[in-house]
Amino acid sequence: MVSRWFLRALVAGYLLMLVAWPVSLVATNAFTNGLDAMVMVFTDPGVVHALQLTVLVAGIAVVINTVFGVAMSMFLVRYEFPGKRLLSALLDLPLAVSPVVVGLALVLVYGGRDGWFGPFLESLGIRVIFSTPGLVMATAFVALPLVIREVVPVLTEIGTDQEQAAKSLGASSAQTFWRITLPAIKWAVIYGVVLSTARSLGEFGAVKVVSGNVLGETRTATLAVEELYLNFDQAGANAIAFGLAMVSVLCIVVVGALRPRHRI
Amino acid sequence: MTWAPTRPETPPADLEQRPLPRGRPLLQTNLTTASGIGLGVAMIWFSMLVLIPLCAVLITASEGGWGAFWSTVTHPQTFAAIRLTLLSAAAVTLVNVVMGTLIAWVLVRDRFWGKGALEVLIDLPFALPTLVAGLVLLSLYGKDSPVGLELAYTPASVFLAFLFVTLPFVVRMVQPVLEELEVEVEEAAASLGASRATTFRRVILPALVPAITAGAALSFARGVGEYGSLVLLSGNLPYRSEVASVRILGSIENDNLAGAASVAALLLVISLAVIVVLDAMQRRVADRG
Amino acid sequence: MSIDVRGVNKRFGGFVALDDVNVSIPTGQLTALLGPSGGGKSTLLRIIAGLESADSGSIEIEGTDATQLPPQRRNVGFVFQHYAVFKHLTVARNVSFGMEIRKRPRAEITQRVDELLSLVHLSQFADRLPSQLSGGQRQRMALARALAVQPTVLLLDEPFGALDAKVRKELREWLRRLHDEVQVTTVFVTHDQEEAMEVADEIVVINHGRVEQVGSPDDLYDRPANEFVMSFLGEATTLGGTLFRPHDIEVATSPLAVGGIEGTISRIQRVGFWVRLTVLTDDGEAVAVEMTRSHARELGLAHGQTVWLSPVPRAARVSIAV
Numbered sequence: 034m035v036s037r038w039f040l041r042a043l044v045a046g047y048l049l050m051l052v053a054w055p056v057s058l059v060a061t062n063a064f065t066n067g068l069d070a071m072v073m074v075f076t077d078p079g080v081v082h083a084l085q086l087t088v089l090v091a092g093i094a095v096v097i098n099t100v101f102g103v104a105m106s107m108f109l110v111r112y113e114f115p116g117k118r119l120l121s122a123l124l125d126l127p128l129a130v131s132p133v134v135v136g137l138a139l140v141l142v143y144g145g146r147d148g149w150f151g152p153f154l155e156s157l158g159i160r161v162i163f164s165t166p167g168l169v170m171a172t173a174f175v176a177l178p179l180v181i182r183e184v185v186p187v188l189t190e191i192g193t194d195q196e197q198a199a200k201s202l203g204a205s206s207a208q209t210f211w212r213i214t215l216p217a218i219k220w221a222v223i224y225g226v227v228l229s230t231a232r233s234l235g236e237f238g239a240v241k242v243v244s245g246n247v248l249g250e251t252r253t254a255t256l257a258v259e260e261l262y263l264n265f266d267q268a269g270a271n272a273i274a275f276g277l278a279m280v281s282v283l284c285i286v287v288v289g290a291l292r293p294r295h296r297i
Numbered sequence: 298m299t300w301a302p303t304r305p306e307t308p309p310a311d312l313e314q315r316p317l318p319r320g321r322p323l324l325q326t327n328l329t330t331a332s333g334i335g336l337g338v339a340m341i342w343f344s345m346l347v348l349i350p351l352c353a354v355l356i357t358a359s360e361g362g363w364g365a366f367w368s369t370v371t372h373p374q375t376f377a378a379i380r381l382t383l384l385s386a387a388a389v390t391l392v393n394v395v396m397g398t399l400i401a402w403v404l405v406r407d408r409f410w411g412k413g414a415l416e417v418l419i420d421l422p423f424a425l426p427t428l429v430a431g432l433v434l435l436s437l438y439g440k441d442s443p444v445g446l447e448l449a450y451t452p453a454s455v456f457l458a459f460l461f462v463t464l465p466f467v468v469r470m471v472q473p474v475l476e477e478l479e480v481e482v483e484e485a486a487a488s489l490g491a492s493r494a495t496t497f498r499r500v501i502l503p504a505l506v507p508a509i510t511a512g513a514a515l516s517f518a519r520g521v522g523e524y525g526s527l528v529l530l531s532g533n534l535p536y537r538s539e540v541a542s543v544r545i546l547g548s549i550e551n552d553n554l555a556g557a558a559s560v561a562a563l564l565l566v567i568s569l570a571v572i573v574v575l576d577a578m579q580r581r582v583a584d585r586g
Numbered sequence: 587m588s589i590d591v592r593g594v595n596k597r598f599g600g601f602v603a604l605d606d607v608n609v610s611i612p613t614g615q616l617t618a619l620l621g622p623s624g625g626g627k628s629t630l631l632r633i634i635a636g637l638e639s640a641d642s643g644s645i646e647i648e649g650t651d652a653t654q655l656p657p658q659r660r661n662v663g664f665v666f667q668h669y670a671v672f673k674h675l676t677v678a679r680n681v682s683f684g685m686e687i688r689k690r691p692r693a694e695i696t697q698r699v700d701e702l703l704s705l706v707h708l709s710q711f712a713d714r715l716p717s718q719l720s721g722g723q724r725q726r727m728a729l730a731r732a733l734a735v736q737p738t739v740l741l742l743d744e745p746f747g748a749l750d751a752k753v754r755k756e757l758r759e760w761l762r763r764l765h766d767e768v769q770v771t772t773v774f775v776t777h778d779q780e781e782a783m784e785v786a787d788e789i790v791v792i793n794h795g796r797v798e799q800v801g802s803p804d805d806l807y808d809r810p811a812n813e814f815v816m817s818f819l820g821e822a823t824t825l826g827g828t829l830f831r832p833h834d835i836e837v838a839t840s841p842l843a844v845g846g847i848e849g850t851i852s853r854i855q856r857v858g859f860w861v862r863l864t865v866l867t868d869d870g871e872a873v874a875v876e877m878t879r880s881h882a883r884e885l886g887l888a889h890g891q892t893v894w895l896s897p898v899p900r901a902a903r904v905s906i907a908v
Contacts, residue, residue, distance in 0.1 A: 037407060044403045045415070047396055050437075050444075051461055052418045058436035058443075059429070101339060108336050114326040120340075122576040127347060128515060129568035129575070131522025132427075133542040134561040137549060138350030141357055141558065149353060174346055206331075228424070235426025238524035238542065242549055255428045255525070262432070262529055274429040281424035285417055481670035484637050485728075487657040488664040489684035489735055499683075503674040 056278065062268075063275035070268035080257055080273065087254040090165065090240075091233035094172035098229050102180025103222060107214075109181075110188040127177045135174050136242020139167060163245035168253065171239035176232040180225030187221040188214075227288045231281040351565060358562035361555055369559035374535050375544050379563065381452060382541040386520030389459040393516045394509055397467025404468070405475045423465045427525025430461055434530050450532035455540055458527035459520040466519065467512030474508040474582060475501075511578035518571040522564055588613040588771040589634060589739060594643030596629055596795075603629040604640070605795040611739075611773055611788075613648075616765045618786035619775045622818070626795040627775045631741050634773070636660045648738050663732030663770075667744040669724045671716040677727050678703065678712040684735035702730040705764070722753040729761075733768065742774035746781070758785050779819050783807070791815050808902050816904045823874040825867075825895060827906055832876040834901035837863070838894045839885055846894030849873065854882075854889055863887065865895060 063071065074080055108114075109121055127135070143161035144151045154161060161167045195217065199209040215222075237255040244251040252260070254273060262270035328336060358366055369375065404415065422430060434457055438448040448454045478501065486496040524542040531538040541560055548557035589611040596604040603626045611617050619627040632638040634645055636657035644653045652660050672680050678699050685695045703709045706726040708719075716724055725745060732740060745761070746754040762785045765772050776782050782789050783803040791798040791806065791814075799811040810816035813829060822829045826847055838846055849867035856862075861882040863875040873895060887893070897903065 040399060040403050041407060041409060044396075044400050048400070048415060048418045051464065052421055055433040055437040055461075056421065056425075059433045062436055097342075101342060104335055105339055105343075108332065108339065112326070112328050112332060112336070114328055114336070118576075122572055123348070124343075125572055125575055126351070126568065129518035129522070129571045130351070131524065131542050131545075131561070131564050131568075133524045133545045133549075134354060134522060134564050134568075135350075137545060137554070137557050137561050138354045140549065141353035141554060142350045144554075147554075149349070170346055174350075177347065231424035235424070235429065237426060237428040238546075242546065255426050258426075258428055258432070259529070270432065274426075274432045277426045277429050278433070281426070282417070282421065285420045285424050289413075289417060289420075479668065479670060481666045481668060482672060484635075484657070485664065485666060485670040485731075486672075486683070488635055488637065488660070488662055489731070490658045490661075490687045491683075492658060495687060500672055504672075506674075 059271060059275055059278060063271045065268070071272045074261075074269045074272040075276075077269075079252070080254075080269075083252045083254050083257040084273075086165070086168070086252070087234055090168045090172055090253065091230060093169045094176060094233045095226060095229045097169075097173050098176055098233075099180055099222065099226055101177070102225060102229075103184060103215075103218075106181050106184040106188055106218075107210075110185055111193070124181055125178050127174055132171075132175055132236065132238030132240075133242060135239040136171055139170055139174070139239075139243050143167065143170070162243050163251060165251070167243035168240055168251060171243045172233045172236050175236050175239050176229040179228045179232060180222065183221040183225035183228070184218050187218050191217045224288055227284045231284045234280060235277060354558050354561045354565055357555060357558035361559075365555070366559045366562070369556050370563055374539070375541075375560060377536045378539045378544045379541050379560070381455060381539070382521055385452070385455045385459055385540075386517050388456060389463055389520050390513050390517045392460060393463055393467045394513050397464075397512060397516075398471055398505065398509055401468045401471035401475055405472060419465050419468050422461050422463075427462060427523070428529070430526040431458060431529040434458060434461055434526070439530070449530055450534060450538055452538050454531045455527055455538060458530050459523055462523055462526050463516035463519050466516040467509060470508040470512035470515070471505055474505055478504055507578040507581040511575050511582070514571045514574040514578070518568050521567050588648055589773070590644075590646040591630070591634065592644045592646070594630070594633060594640045594645070596626075596633065596638070596640050602795050604633070607643070607792075607795070607797055609790055609797055609800065611771065611790075613771050614769050615787040616762065616772045616774070616785060618782035618789045619773060619792055620779060620782040620786075620789050620818075621777065621792035621798075623777055625793045627777075627790075627792045628743055630792065631743050631773060631775050634739075635662050635664045635741050637664070661735065661738050663735060663737035663740040665725070665728050665732050665740070665742040665745050667747045669716075669721075669728045669748075671724055671728060673716055676713050676715060677708055677719070680716065680727055681730045681734050683731060688735065698734060702734055705733075705767070706730045720753075721749050722757055725749065725757065729764075733770070737770065740770050740772040742772070744775050744777070747776075754781075761785060783819070791818065793818070810902060810904055813904050813906060816902070821874065821876075822904075824871055824906065825873050825897065826869075826871075828897075829904040829906060830897050830901055832862070832874040834898050834903075835873065835875045836896050836898050837865075837875055837877065837885060837887070838896070839887075839891070841894050846896045847873075848892065848894055851887060851889055851891050851893060854887060861887075865893060867895070 075084075105124065109117065140148065140162055142149045142151070143154065145155045145160060145162055146152070148162070151162065159166070161170065195213050196209050199213045200206075204212065235255060237259075240253055241256060241259075244253065244256060254277060258270050258273045258277070261267075261273070370379065400415075400419065404412065404419075425433070434454075435449060437444065438446050438454070438457060440447065440449060442448075448457055482500060483496050486500045491499065522542055523540070524546070527540060528543065531540070531543075533539045533543045541564060545557045545560050545564075548554070548560070589609075591607055591609045591611075594604050594607045596602075607626075607630060609630075619630060621627045629638060633640050634647075636652065636655060640653070644651060646652060647660060647662070657664075672683065675683065681699050681702055682695045685698065690698075699712070700709070703712055706729055708723060708727055708730065711719060711723065716727065719727065729742075729745070746757050749757065758781055761774075774785075786803060788800065788802055789806055790800050793814055799806060799815045801809075806815060806819050810819065816822045816829050821832050823832050823835070824830075825835060841848065847867050847869075849865040849871075851863055852866045852872070853864040854861065856879065859879055861877055861879050863877075863882075865873045865875060867873060875895065
């Protein structure tokens with residue numbers, strides 16, 4: 034009994050000092066000057082543009098990652114092919130790579146001046162680095178495994194019985210996927226999408242490298258926070274930070290509440 | 298009662314035997330034409346996005362030869378940054394192994410009011426933008442810290458930032474394994490005479506080791522590569538609180554891509570090692586099923 | 587008596603799992619705790635093992651009061667329905683676990699593990715992981731593991747419940763032979779009356795947290811104490827307000843027997859060597875009757891025919907409580 038209370042207190046105390054207290058301070062700091070700082074920041078055209086860009090970039094990256102993730106999960110679970118194990122391990126790589134390395138890697142290949150493919154793409158009029166496509170790629174890179182990691186276990190778990198039943202009843206592969214498989218993995222996909230969204234909205238390091246931080250063009254929300262902070266506009270930085278934090282907290286709480294917690 | 302079992306009289310018929318897993322023929326596949334094309338498209342995207350760029354880092358790093366690579370990473374300021382990064386990441390990983398396992402234990406085995414809130418707190422560092430994480434930590438451990446712990450701009454700030462962003466990894470790896478561990482197994486150990494401590498050490502812990510290792514590997518990798526959460530917190534003071542990723546960014550900003558690639562290659566090798574460990578551990582978790 | 591259970595009560599919230607249970611389990615015997623699911627038999631077994639504590643009452647094992655002892659110190663072997671194997675340990679290490687805890691000398695452990703593995707026919711699997719074994723093999727390993735610590739009593743909770751019918755049948759015959767070899771006091775829980783009848787020396791029937799009857803399989807089948815035991819241990823049918831076994835009812839085609847009850851055959855069903863009749867009596871009872879096929883042929887029974895029913899002499903019978 035004593036040890037149980039000790040453990041509870043230890044865990045609660047640790048999480049309080051590391052997460053709960055600091056996060057709540059950002060929330061209160063954001064409102065210290067009333068709503069003024071909030072209103073001022075969120076009506077600033079530069080900030081508004083940064084937020085729009087963030088939403089656009091994150092939106093595209095999440096769509097790409099979701100389609101890629103679900104398809105890749107299907108290949109990994111439902112098919113056999115040479116190199117599958119290697120591929121499955123490599124797909125986890127973005128989890129382990131530094132965002133700054135991600136940014137650098139993209140610059141080395143797609144940089145307009147001396148990247149591997151960059152000059153060729155620029156000659157076609159496609160600019161990747163210091164532009165929106167670069168931001169999308171950096172964001173898609175860092176969030177790549179999230180959908181896959183959620184979907185693969187569920188797909189493995191449900192097995193192929195239902196799919197075979199559907200096929201025996203005359204459903205085509207596409208029909209089987211849309212009517213049987215997708216509904217079965219729905220929650221895993223949603224959870225993966227929410228995690229990807231949170232991660233994409235908040236990506237900083239990789240985006241910073243590929244953005245060049247061109248004011249009003251490639252400045253995303255997190256880059257705007259950094260800039261405000263470095264310009265001693267702590268209230269403004271806190272206000273956007275609070276906004277971003279709210280979005281991610283909301284994501285987690287909503288999905289945590291919606292997700293059916295059935296154990297196998 | 299006698300305890301000298303005699304020879305078996307009749308073997309029970311239940312000798313059906315699962316064959317040991319054997320290697321598949323190398324080129325076996327059940328891909329259809331359509332799914333093959335789909336996989337091809339996915340692979341092209343994956344290569345363009347991840348594989349080719351990461352190869353570019355390794356190739357760029359090796360272009361100047363071993364000497365150039367070596368002199369870059371042993372440059373005193375760079376070396377100090379790498380050392381701080383690795384030491385902090387290792388220390389954080391140790392803390393996570395202990396605290397993460399404890400937290401997972403409490404979340405799975407204990408019931409109390411407010412447990413749901415703790416679950417949210419665990420996920421928060423993963424979802425929170427890393428830069429915001431830095432601001433968050435500054436609010437409690439920065440200038441005018443309300444608890445009198447001013448860690449900003451010290452090497453300890455690096456440790457703190459790593460600790461925050463890596464919080465979920467061990468917990469989230471261990472939790473499902475712990476949930477699937479039947480209470481019966483512990484009861485079996487108890488009825489065989491094992492104390493609670495012995496049961497934990499000899500039955501529960503070994504079952505958790507692959508998950509803990511996988512979580513530790515991820516948390517080490519995340520720490521080694523971390524940038525966003527500490528850029529504002531640590532102040533990036535050379536020889537004191539500057540980490541490897543900040544050094545890389547500095548080189549990029551000075552247009553020294555080759556130098557940046559050298560340090561990046563070092564981090565990348567660590568990432569690859571982590572992925573190998575992760576893959577092996579996840580397989581061990583799955584195999585025991 | 588090896589295990590003495592006295593006045594044990596156990597509640598889970600509002601649910602009464604055990605209601606003043608008194609049972610004595612004899613030394614060296616194979617005893618079955620038989621009853622329907624949720625009747626409290628597993629709870630009783632777990633209380634004997636110390637995995638659950640009784641709200642009141644006492645447990646004595648081989649003359650020692652074990653009521654307050656933790657499971658570690660009761661020296662019982664426990665086998666779980668779902669095996670509860672230690673997945674990270676090889677088969678041999680699973681079996682040696684208890685002896686390692688007791689710090690037995692290395693040589694003794696090795697020798698005993700070898701003996702036990704050959705006893706449960708798993709010698710060739712000593713170095714495998716449990717995940718490489720079938721269900722039946724895992725359960726035999728769990729049994730060896732429980733026996734390794736030389737327990738005073740061996741307790742098995744639905745040991746074959748998770749196995750398929752064929753393996754189940756083989757393993758229970760094997761358990762009987764194993765018990766005859768090692769002679770340890772054994773208690774096993776089952777909801778399968780056939781399993782209990784076939785394997786056990788003595789059966790304790792438990793229902794709704796109470797002991798309904800204790801006795802040998804023959805006792806229980808031939809002299810059931812009440813309606814529940816009668817119908818749980820085999821088929822039963824009512825005839826004139828009394829329960830009988832369907833094969834204990836005699837059919838006559840003419841009203842010869844005094845006190846025969848008149849009825850009409852509403853259904854004839856042939857199952858292999860047996861013929862089952864349903865006879866509707868004038869009182870509105872649907873009586874099930876079983877007889878051999880040749881006997882039915884002799885009588886020349888047909889659908890719709892009027893017959894007279896009476897119990898055979900010395901039939902097992904229980905009057906139905908009103």
